[in-house]
Amino acid sequence: MSSSNSAKPIATEALSIDDERAIRDLVARADRSQADAAALPGLHTDTTAIVNFYGRRILGRDTVEAAMNAALSSGLGAVRTSVEVIDIRPLTGDTALVSCIKTVYDERPAAEQVPPTTGALTYVTVRTPAGWKIGLAQTTPIVSD
Template identity: 50%
Template sequence: MDTSNLAPATDDADEKRIRELVARTQEAQADPDVLPALHTSDLVLINLGGRRLFGRETFVSAMTEALSSPLKDIRTTLEIDDIRFATPDVAIVSLTKTVHDERAEGDEGDDLPELPLTGAMTYVMTRTDGDWRISLAQTKPIR
């Protein structure tokens, strides 16, 4: 993708709010009441395993299901690599996701596929009524 015509951040406050939103997503990764609310109602999410979800309600269901399985013991951390503004109200955020598999050896559900330890993640964030929300989240495994 040619990013040469993407506008640079014109407001340091926007970049700060985006960084805070990313931090909140990481803190709320096991909270199905908080994490989905940080996304738009019509979000598209493609997880590390390639599962695609459409809409916040589908995300809530998938997250609730995952948290009642051995996946509850998988934690991730995010590092922001780049923030670019396509418009003043649309930001493309490139991140590196690191997976921390904290399942105990022999846990039920060890038949889950092995997860890659890192992923290249992209958020498309949109601002509505002054609040930034994640509209698209996609993670590509780095093998």
């Protein structure tokens, strides 16, 4: 009987150059669509999950669209973001983990609550028949001391 209890890592294939390019393009389109409730939800899977800066969990593409419409019609419509991809790692042949830095630009006059200015954004992207989509987006605030 072996006393070793270590699990072997699951081998994953490297992403092709085309897949990596498509994932980077997906992230760039999501970044450009932050204020476009007609475009951004379509970049997500039907069963997507999003956890925003404040820990609000939004489940499903229809809920994402409704939440975006509500946010854009409020003062949050003046909050813009930019995203920089730091790393892309394949999880399986059809999923990849994308690590990003999100920067927030709060353009609201006299904002009552200013969100953190940067966050660690993680996407899980999924290959679908329609191309790569976002299956999960989660942002953790980066707190400066």
